[in-house]
Amino acid sequence: MKGLQNIYHHSYTFSFLLVFLVLILFHPALSIYVNTLSSSESLTISSNRTLVSHGGVFELGFFKPLGRSRWYLGIWYKKVSQKTYAWVANRDSPLSNSIGTLKISGNNLVLLGQSNNTVWSTNLTRENVRSPVIAELLPNGNFVMRYSSNKDSSGFLWQSFDFPTxxxxxxxxxxxxxxxxxxxxxxxxxxxxxxxxxxxxxxxxxxxxxxxxxxxxxxxxxxxxxxxxxxxxxxxxxxxxxxxxxxxxxxxxxxxxxxxxxxxxxxxxxxxxxxxxxxxxxxxxxxxxxxxxxxxxxDVCDPLYLCGSYSYCDLITSPNCNCIRGFVPKNPQQWDLRDGTQGCVRTTQMSCSGDGFLRLNNMNLPDTKTATVDRIIDVKKCEERCLSDCNCTSFAIADVRNGGLGCVFWTGELVEIRKFAVGGQDLYVRLNAADLDFSSDEKRHRTGKIIGWSIGVSVMLILSVLVLCFWKRRQKQAKAYVVGMKNFVEMEKV
Structure with missing residues (x-):
């Protein structure tokens, strides 16, 4: 009886251990993953062994694209059902067959192919190895090589994050x-x-x-x-x-x-x-x-050079290319054909004295090839600084946080500008004083608004007077009618 109890006890213990082992191996939250490779170990295609980061998000190993006969060493998302690669070591030096080995040699990671020829390497300068070197796949997907005694990121001998694909x-x-x-x-x-x-x-x-x-x-x-x-x-x-x-x-x-x-x-x-x-x-x-x-x-405004110099692209206008106010199409015929690549030219040249600035909102700033920056200047002095340079054509705030700090200055033509419905930032374009006041479009717009408002008010006044007159006339008619009816009643009584 005691023997049966021992057998039952051992059987129960074995079953428990088996269930526990299955849970560890197959339950994501409990699985124990190997994330390091020591100098005495290697990864081979034939072994199908991989490294898995702590937490199980990333996995490193060999893979072969569907329909291809070439092999690569790479990192992919382990938890995402759709196979997604984040990094490939030997992207331009694939293994031609299923013979491949990743190992540590001295202070380098090397990928060996057929006949032990080096296909890929971290290619570090050789030095005296102070302590054992290991390779580790970190939880964030960074594959690093470091001394086993140093886990500080500043002490990495090499890291895949420095060589993105x-x-x-x-x-x-x-x-x-x-x-x-x-x-x-x-x-x-x-x-x-x-x-x-x-x-x-x-x-x-x-x-x-x-x-x-x-x-x-x-x-x-x-x-x-x-x-x-x-x-x-x-x-x-x-x-x-x-x-x-x-x-x-x-x-x-x-x-x-x-x-x-x-x-x-x-x-x-x-x-x-x-x-x-x-x-x-x-x-x-x-x-x-x-x-x-x-x-x-x-969208159509993203490609560069769609609209030429001193013009900007705006999705909500038709055509999409627009001259900045104070500028006109350089080639009106092409512009009429909705080809804005030749851009626009000033209606009046800058005078270098008495110029001012037109503010454009929600802009993608011009190409910065001709731009310079002063990161400590007070933004109130940006306009003054630009006006003091006869070649300065535009400026913008360098850092828009906390009221703004510093300025970006452009000289020469302004190119590759677009306007956003939301986002972007203010761009201040330098114009001759004659064009600042002109804004023929703005003037017409304002004049039209004033005239429209005046006409509207006049019409309302006239209608009000007519209604008042009509009302008074009706009042008199009603009063006369009442008096007449009274007189009629009095006569009937007599």
């Missing part, structure tokens, strides 16, 4: 690291099933007067962000903070970069560049698919 993840920086000279850019896949570098890129351009992010198709500039105004990029009003997402732009002696942070970690969001477009995609559980939050280019 087509996707910007939360807390990942896009832009220049001025200390290393590295420009972190996004480059599209060649096609939906080919991770190799495509023709569309999104990167920061520091060769302008002010840094701006540019969406390029090859050498052709498709869309630009406009300069950062302290709250948003003037050319992308869609990029505004949400209750679950915070944007950040940094410009100092060490870096010029953009990043975003998720305050709600259960929501996934990514910025991805694909052929001809830049997309903000968001996945909110329990959704089974990514939602398109916004995309660029968005």
């Amino acid at each position: 087509d996707t910007l993840l939360p807390d990942m920086k896009l832009g220049y690291d001025l200390k290393t000279g590295r420009n972190r850019i996004l480059t599209s896949w060649r096609s939906s099933d080919d991770p190799s570098s495509g023709n569309t890129t999104y990167k920061i351009d520091t060769q302008r007067g002010l840094p701006e992010f540019i969406l390029n198709q090859g050498r052709y500039e498709m869309q630009r962000s406009g300069p950062w105004n302290g709250m948003e990029f003037s050319g992308i009003p869609e990029v505004q903070g949400l209750n679950y997402m915070v944007y950040n732009y940094t410009e100092n002696s060490e870096e010029i970069s953009y990043t975003f942070h998720m305050t709600n970690q259960s929501i996934y969001s990514r910025l991805t560049v694909s052929d001809y477009t830049l997309n903000r995609l968001t996945w909110i559980p329990p959704s089974r698919a990514w939602s398109m939050f916004w995309t660029l280019p968005t």
Whole structure:
């Protein structure tokens, strides 16, 4: 009997352990994931082993696009049912067959192919290894290499976040690291099933007067962000903070970069560049698919050079290209054919004395190639500073927060301007004094309003007088009628 009890006890214990093991292995909240690779370990295609970040959001391993015979080392979202890749190591050096090994060699990560030839490497300068080196997939999707004794991000020997492919993840920086000279850019896949570098890129351009992010198709500039105004990029009003997402732009002696942070970690969001477009995609559980939050280019006014110098694009007007007040079409015939690429010219040249400014609201600021900035000037002195330079054609506030600080100044022609229904910022365009007062359109508009108001008031007065006269006449008639009736009654009594 005691033996049966022992058997039952052991059987019960085994069953309990088995159930517990199944729960650990298959329940997402309880699963134990391996997220590190030591110098004595390796990942191979044949083993099908992967690294999974703490929390189980990201997974690193080998993959083969559908219908392709090439293999890649990459990172994808583990919890999203729709297979979504965030990073590819050897995008332009694929493995030609299913022979591939990822391992640590000295202080480098190396990807070996057939015959142990190096297909991809972190390519760090060799140095004396102070302590064991490990590779780790972090919860935010960053694949890093570090000394096992140092978990501080400043001590990373290498990180995938410094070498983005087509996707910007939360807390990942896009832009220049001025200390290393590295420009972190996004480059599209060649096609939906080919991770190799495509023709569309999104990167920061520091060769302008002010840094701006540019969406390029090859050498052709498709869309630009406009300069950062302290709250948003003037050319992308869609990029505004949400209750679950915070944007950040940094410009100092060490870096010029953009990043975003998720305050709600259960929501996934990514910025991805694909052929001809830049997309903000968001996945909110329990959704089974990514939602398109916004995309660029968005409309007919997004492409650059649609409207030429001193003109701006406005979606609500027809045609979309409009000359700034004080300017007329450079080529009226083409303008009449709704071709605004040649832009507009001044009706009266600037005099360099007595000029003033026309304020345009909700604008994407002009291209900053000819712009300069003074970040500490009092905004009240912006107009004075611009007027003191005969070549200054326009200015805008550099940082619009807290009443404004600093100014952006343009010299030369103003190009690539558009007007938004909401967003953008004020642009002050310099005009000759003769054109400031003119506003033939504005004058006609005001005159028309005055005339209309005067006519309306006059008509109302005339109608009021006529109604009053008619009313008095009716009153007299009614009074006469009453008197007549009284007299008639009196006569009948007699």
